[in-house]
Amino acid sequence: MGIYLEAILLYMVLFLAGSASFFTNSPQPGAQTGFSVSAALNGIFLRSIPSLALIWFLLLKKKKLKDWGVLPGLKDLISGIITLPCLLIIGFMVTYTSSRIGETSLQITLVSPSTGYEWTILSLSCLFAAYLEESFFRFYLLSRRNEFKMSAVCAFALSVALFSICHIYEGPWGFLNAVLSSALLCFMFLRYKSIHGISIAHAMYNIAVYVINTMVNA
Numbered sequence: 001m002g003i004y005l006e007a008i009l010l011y012m013v014l015f016l017a018g019s020a021s022f023f024t025n026s027p028q029p030g031a032q033t034g035f036s037v038s039a040a041l042n043g044i045f046l047r048s049i050p051s052l053a054l055i056w057f058l059l060l061k062k063k064k065l066k067d068w069g070v071l072p073g074l075k076d077l078i079s080g081i082i083t084l085p086c087l088l089i090i091g092f093m094v095t096y097t098s099s100r101i102g103e104t105s106l107q108i109t110l111v112s113p114s115t116g117y118e119w120t121i122l123s124l125s126c127l128f129a130a131y132l133e134e135s136f137f138r139f140y141l142l143s144r145r146n147e148f149k150m151s152a153v154c155a156f157a158l159s160v161a162l163f164s165i166c167h168i169y170e171g172p173w174g175f176l177n178a179v180l181s182s183a184l185l186c187f188m189f190l191r192y193k194s195i196h197g198i199s200i201a202h203a204m205y206n207i208a209v210y211v212i213n214t215m216v217n218a
Contacts, residue, residue, distance in 0.1 A: 003147050006058065010136065011162060014051045019166045035113040040125040048128035055135045059143075068143060069193045076197030079188050083201035088208060090180045098173040112214040123207055130203035137163045137182065138189040138198065156186045181205075
């Protein structure tokens with residue numbers, strides 16, 4: 001029972017609460033005119049790093065890193081090389097399909113950086129955020145599936161569902177993109193037991209979204 005309570009509390013505090021706040025504290029149109037370095041730094045040091053430390057503390061309290069089988073290695077390079085283009089293809093397909101069918105009722109406005117310093121901060125923010133999400137939704141949930149008394153398929157489905165719910169604020173197409181991307185990331189983690197490769201690929205995908213947004217709106 002304890003592990004279920006632990007997982008539920010982690011999910012609600014670290015992820016669900018932040019997603020829910022979008023609806024209650026969504027910015028007004030035109031309220032933000034540029035990339036906020038302070039907001040990004042707050043996200044890194046006040047959310048991502050403490051949350052990462054908590055998740056990894058709980059995991060390493062159970063087993064040593066080598067016993068989890070996620071030490072960095074060639075598998076991370078392979079999984080990263082495969083995952084990044086697949087994430088980009090999924091994102092492109094969802095965006096293209098949504099543009100052909102029609103706009104969603106909820107739009108997420110990206111505010112891209114304008115200086116090298118701001119791009120550096122954004123990149124670090126994306127990296128820590130990606131590591132946080134992969135550490136919980138892939139490493140924590142999938143590696144501990146035996147403790148949850150779940151088969152790989154059930155843990156896979158749970159991970160996809162919880163990850164996608166956190167992105168429901170992006171609208172139906174953002175939710176679909178989260179479902180497909182999460183399924184890919186779960187598969188890659190189970191196939192290669194790679195946390196670092198998929199985390200870096202996840203971060204690079206998020207950065208690429210900002211880069212493409214900047215190019216489109218230039």
